[in-house]
Amino acid sequence: MKDRTVLACWLAAVVAITFVHDPGVLAGLLLIALAAQGGSAPMIALRALLAVALVNLTVSIAFVASAWLSGEDWMLFVLRLNLRVFLLALLTFWMIRHVDLARAVAPWSSLQFLVVLVIGQIRTFAALLTDYRMAFASRSPTRPPLRMRFGSAGRQAAAMMEKAERQADELNHGMRARGFFDDRA
């Protein structure tokens, strides 16, 4: 219940903040959000900053340059954009820290099962991919040419596809053997 409430509040806050355009109000909300996070605020703020820095810097610098060339004011837009995007990222990382997604979707059993399966499968595929990359790196004492690296990326993707087809069948058999589909009939 707590996870679902936090998720719903976060979603409502994200939508509401996109209707706020006053930099003063956005700055106030940002301060409240930082204060509410207590001791974890610096770490969450750093993660949010890293997540949005590239996009925000690129858009802000380009806007400042174009406004400067045309003699227009740029401060208001840059403040508004950066405060809003940073505030939204901060709230998102706070939500990630406090919400267990599988518990949040518990009322929808199929969706919950899907989320749990997907997260488990991502770990399996990621481990296989890491093995492939490490094996390729260990076979390549010097940086391989572009053609070889391209070929390796293709073989990694092919290995994932093969694994996916087998995994889907195995999961299906495992779920049937344990009566999962009988419970839902």
Add this chain to the structure above:
Amino acid sequence: MHIPDGLIAPQAYLAAAALAVPCWAYAVRRVATALDERAIPRLAVLTALAFVLSTIMVPLPGGTSAHLSGMGLLVLAFGLWPAFLAFSLVLALQALLLGAGGITALPVNALTMGLAGGAVVVGVRSLLGPGKSAWAIVLPVSSGVVVAAVLLALVLGAQPYLASDAHGQPLFFPFGPAVTLPVIVLPHLVIGLLEGVLTWMVIGILDSRRATA
């Protein structure tokens, strides 16, 4: 091509959500009908596959690299609707578990890259016939990537016209299509071509492994 929260105006993302929800409902029904009890495990594996495929780096000349989107490969291997659903779930998980990409941008990303891009792959592929030559795979996948990039550039480029303040200053993404189209689409001409070649390679590798199994 991930767009974070705060760059798309509510007029755009709410409209995209209104369009995406029936598409997701239709995709769920199609997948459930086609796969019955196999739907959940199949969709879970497909979603995990799409998630991990998007972490595979495509090497670019000059020592840089780009992410494989995997959408063309998924569409060719599993069909448009399962691929669209899996791709949408990947976007949701990236936003909710990693904070990558925005939840408000999710419907826009899903519709442009997942549905429109995927539909172009299917359409061009059906025009070219069922062959497995390089041409018959590279062209549909590249076209899908480029069309998705064009649509995303148009959505981003529409933001200053959709929302601006009393002084005419943009409230969200500030640049129009004259900037977004070349900035987003030109790199995706190269990325699309590389993704097409990689998809053709993967399908070739899978076919040769199946032939020798």
